[in-house]
Amino acid sequence: MNVKVENILEVRDLTVKVGDRVILDSVNFDLRPGESYIMFGPNGSGKTSLIHAIMGIPPFEVESGKILFMGDDISELSVYERARLGMSLGFQHPPEIRGVKLGNILKTCLGKDRHYSFSEEEQAMIDAFRLTEFLDRDINVGYSGGERKRSEILQVIFMKPRLVFLDEPDSGVDIDSLKLIADELQRYLEESGSAALIITHKGDILNHIKSKYACIIMDGRNHCFNDPKKIYNEINEFGYAHCVTCNIREQNGWTH
Numbered sequence: 300m301n302v303k304v305e306n307i308l309e310v311r312d313l314t315v316k317v318g319d320r321v322i323l324d325s326v327n328f329d330l331r332p333g334e335s336y337i338m339f340g341p342n343g344s345g346k347t348s349l350i351h352a353i354m355g356i357p358p359f360e361v362e363s364g365k366i367l368f369m370g371d372d373i374s375e376l377s378v379y380e381r382a383r384l385g386m387s388l389g390f391q392h393p394p395e396i397r398g399v400k401l402g403n404i405l406k407t408c409l410g411k412d413r414h415y416s417f418s419e420e421e422q423a424m425i426d427a428f429r430l431t432e433f434l435d436r437d438i439n440v441g442y443s444g445g446e447r448k449r450s451e452i453l454q455v456i457f458m459k460p461r462l463v464f465l466d467e468p469d470s471g472v473d474i475d476s477l478k479l480i481a482d483e484l485q486r487y488l489e490e491s492g493s494a495a496l497i498i499t500h501k502g503d504i505l506n507h508i509k510s511k512y513a514c515i516i517m518d519g520r521n522h523c524f525n526d527p528k529k530i531y532n533e534i535n536e537f538g539y540a541h542c543v544t545c546n547i548r549e550q551n552g553w554t555h
């Protein structure tokens with residue numbers, strides 16, 4: 300990274316709407332370079348809406364609040380401009396794109412055109428992600444759930460983003476693939492000094508991602524900023540309803 304900043308992302312009092320409905324009401328957090336952050340929360344609590352709003356993906360609208368990326372307010376920028384600055388998102392449900400080959404989109408992610416030949420290192424990554432046979436196939440068309448996630452995350456890593464949002468990268472992924480995805484992501488974050496925010500419902504990924512920070516999205520806000528394994532164990536043992544009363548609920552922000 301060529302610019303030194305304390306926080307890669309700062310989210311301040313962010314209120315997000317879909318149509319007339321407020322989904323998130325005054326969300327606050329900071330993401331620091333080289334760190335990964337885990338976000339838990341019940342179904343429908345607004346996790347996907349939050350990262351889509353931060354990326355500028357419709358129909359999520361920022362009603363009020365601030366989003367600072369590398370210290371600059373990006374609220375008025377298009378999705379395309381945010382991506383060009385180094386923000387990236389791996390979708391919860393990666394879409395099928397007919398007529399676009401995986402090999403060509405991977406080249407685009409690397410900033411190359413379709414005549415480019417992958418370097419040895421890039422081809423080794425593609426092999427490790429078990430995607431070599433998919434290079435001539437349309438993106439996600441007929442891929443299994445786990446194959447979609449592997450393809451999605453490799454695209455994200457090839458873009459060399461400063462900020463990575465991953466929406467349930469472990470959903471439908473077998474244990475070997477999960478280890479591979481998480482280890483490669485961890486290696487990328489350590490080498491690049493980028494930051495990642497990972498949404499998950501599961502604990503397995505915590506065995507591979509070195510994260511010290513997690514929170515819960517619930518009732519439109521983020522709560523319970525704490526150690527990921529501690530939060531996961533609480534949720535696993537007592538359920539999300541317990542978080543309404545637990546004593547870490549109102550802690551406001553990570554202690555970095």
Ligand SMILES: Nc1ncnc2c1ncn2[C@@H]1O[C@H](COP(=O)(O)OP(=O)(O)OP(=O)(O)O)[C@@H](O)[C@H]1O
Pocket residue numbers: 317322340341342343344345346347348349358391
């Ligand atoms: N395009 C949309 N139009 C209307 N409502 C929407 C739209 N997208 C999301 N919502 C609503 O916003 C709320 C939050 O959805 P979101 O997908 O952000 O939840 P989530 O926390 O990611 O859930 P999950 O864990 O199931 O993925 C839900 O009630 C959902 O129905």
Ligand SMILES: [Mg+2]
Pocket residue numbers: 346347348391466
């Ligand atoms: Mg979601």
